[in-house]
Amino acid sequence: MASQQIQSNTITSINDTIAQTKDLINDKLTIFVVELIALENNSQWLSIMRGSDNPERDLDPQDYIFIDKSLEAYFDRYSMLDSVLFYYNQGRISWYKRDSRNSNAHITLENYAEKLDSSRLSIIKWLNIHDEKELNAPKVVSAYKMFGKDRYNTKGMLLFNIKSKFFSDILNNAKISTNGYLTIVSNDGMMRFKNVEKRYEIKEELLQNELMQTEESAGQLIMTSNQDENMLVFYDTLPINKWKIAAVLPEREVLERVNSIKYVMMIVMLLVIIAAVFLSNVIANIITKPLINLTRKVNRIEEGNLDIPFKTSVSNEIGVLSRGIQDMMHRIRDLLKEVENEQEKKRAAELAVLQSQIKPHFLYNTLYSIRQLYEMGDTKEAGEMVTALSQFFRISINKGSEIITIAQEIEHIKNYLYIQHLRYREDFIYEIDIDPDISECHIVKLTLQPLVENAIYHGIKQHRGQGLIAIRGYADGRDIIMMVEDNGVGMSEEDLASMNQSLKSSDPGNDMIGFGTHNVNKRLQLNYGLSYGLTYHANTGGGVTVTVKIRS
Structure with a gap:
């Protein structure tokens, strides 16, 4: 059973590696699909193409400048572009940048049109790793979209060639086994490094035929090598182009x-068993007698005697327990003298507990993004994210005052928004407009971050188009009023009224209120009063x- 469990865990680890690699590659390739589609929705590109259809009209110099800057912008944004x-x-318009x-x-457009999988030119065509001979671009993966009536009547195209190094870095970074490797397979070829x-x-x-003929999007195959060695093949499918990884x-x-x-x-x-047996015998001899004496003293404490002396000079576990019990008795005596301050201390303790519960749980995803940026060579952007x-955690984990300035x-x-914007790119933009007169006013620390986080994950991510x-x-x-607005999916009037x-009423049991929202509202009310909060x-x-109301 143990061997089966270990083998199952090994297979699960391999499948997890495939899934993570698939998601990373799919996200990167999706960028180029978006760029290809976006060109047909760009009015200036369409104007230039319509202008070239007129044989009596030459393109203006600003048209050439626009084309050059637009193509150069692709290289600024995507380091993997060849x-x-x-x-x-x-x-009439032929612009190649490398x-x-x-x-x-x-x-020859016909050479590219023949490779299309459909007569509809709206379909993006992907070509596995190859030598783009007509463009003198060796070892690239291509994605292109053609323009025209259909595949037999094409007028032009936009083509991206992606460096093979982008794929080799990702595939070689995955540790499969000594003679194991990752490969990407399509109908027109396969890449392996x-x-x-x-x-x-x-x-x-x-291998190509077996993977491309299977009807399952993910699974496992058993094949035989050229020298009759049994080989395991675990595969998944890239959603963007149906290639197998x-x-x-x-x-x-x-x-x-x-x-x-x-x-x-x-x-x-x-x-472990040998050590446990040995240590149990040693501990039994060392602890038994002192424990009996300690038990007797604890019984006397239970009777109400708080002035029992303890030998605290011993450095073993019994000494630690004795010092702990003695400290506890001193603390009890001190607490009995501080009963008049109980309510204030209870309020301060509650605030401290609520404050400590706020932990930026996006830390893992941010660190993973930083790692991927370094592996892709984007060291500048990775450094900015670090x-x-x-700076984000300098305030988050600060153990000093829980009240800070609005600035x-x-x-x-x-x-926080800078980090999230680097992760989600064009999914959303943000703006901040704070009256300078309130910059030096004070606010409970970590009030806005949970609200912005909710706006991103429950509003913007569920919304089509660019969020704000x-x-x-x-x-x-x-009073001071602060607002966090989003243009996300929104909420019904009933849900808003319930929230x-x-x-x-400070009811934490309502499913509509997340932990972060309840936490922020509770901390504001504890600090400013029940008439303030969210x-x-x-x-x-x-x-x-969401409106935040606090005292100035």
Whole structure:
């Protein structure tokens, strides 16, 4: 049973590696699909293409400047890009950019049209790793979209060539086994960057046919290498283009790994048993007698005698217990003298507990994003994210005063939004408008971050199109009003009324109120009074505004 469990865990680990790699590659490739689709929705691109359809009209200089800047922008945004081509109307517009150099490309559109999987030109075509001979771009993966009536009447195309190094870095970074590797397979080829022993080689055509003919999107195959070694193939499917990503490894290495883990576990268990028996005998002799004496003294304490002396000079566990009990008795005596301050201390303790419960749980995803940026070579952006993260936690984990200035709170939320914006890119934008007159006023620490987090995850992420988060603040008489607005999916009037009623009554049991929202509202009411805290409103154009009301 133990061996089966270890083998199951090994297989699960491999599948997790495939899933994580698949998600990373799919997210990166989706960017180029978005760019290809976006071109047809860009009015200036459409105007340039329509202008080239007129044989009596030449393109204006500003048109060439626009094309050059637009193509150059792709390289600024995507480091994995090898080259890009915009070709239209039999070469009247031919702009090929590679290694920061522009040139005119002479290509045959029919060669690209023949490779399309559908007569509809709205479908994005992907080409597995190959040499783009017409453009002198070796070892690239291509994605292109053609323009025209259909595949037999094409007028042009936009083509992206992606560096093979982007894929090799990702696939080689995954640790499968000594002779195991990750590969990406499609109908037009496969890419693999790791060399293995010859006895574990599988014919590429055979592996390609097996994976592309299977009807399952994910699963496991057992194949035979060229030298009759059993090979395990675990695979999944990239949603963006239906390519298969597979982990191929010798069955022999999986069994060897299971056996080695099993032997290590047996040795460790044996050592633990021996150590436990030895230590139990030693501890029994050392502790038994002092424990009896300690028990007698505890019984006297139970009778109400708080002046019993203890020998606290002993450095073993009994000494630690004795010092702890003696400290406890001193503390009890002190607490009896401080009964008049009980209510204030209870309030302060409750505030401290609520404050400590706020933990930025997005830390793991941020660190994972930083790791991926370093692995992709985006060290500048990774460094900026590390700086923002350190500044974010400088306030979050500060054990000093729980009351900070609004300026510090805004600095904290700017770091949080910067990190989230780096992760989600164009999914949302944000703006902050705080009256300078309230910057030095005070607010309970970590008030805005949970509210902005809710706006992102429960509003913006569920909303199609680019989201907007706005943070505003101003003085209202003797009070200060701060608002967190979003244009997300919003909430019904019934849900908003239920939330506001629960916040007003401080009811933590309402499922509509998340832990963070209840936490913030409770801390504000403990500090400022029950007439202060949070209120939710629906926006006219969609989304939700949460209002924070505090004393100035």
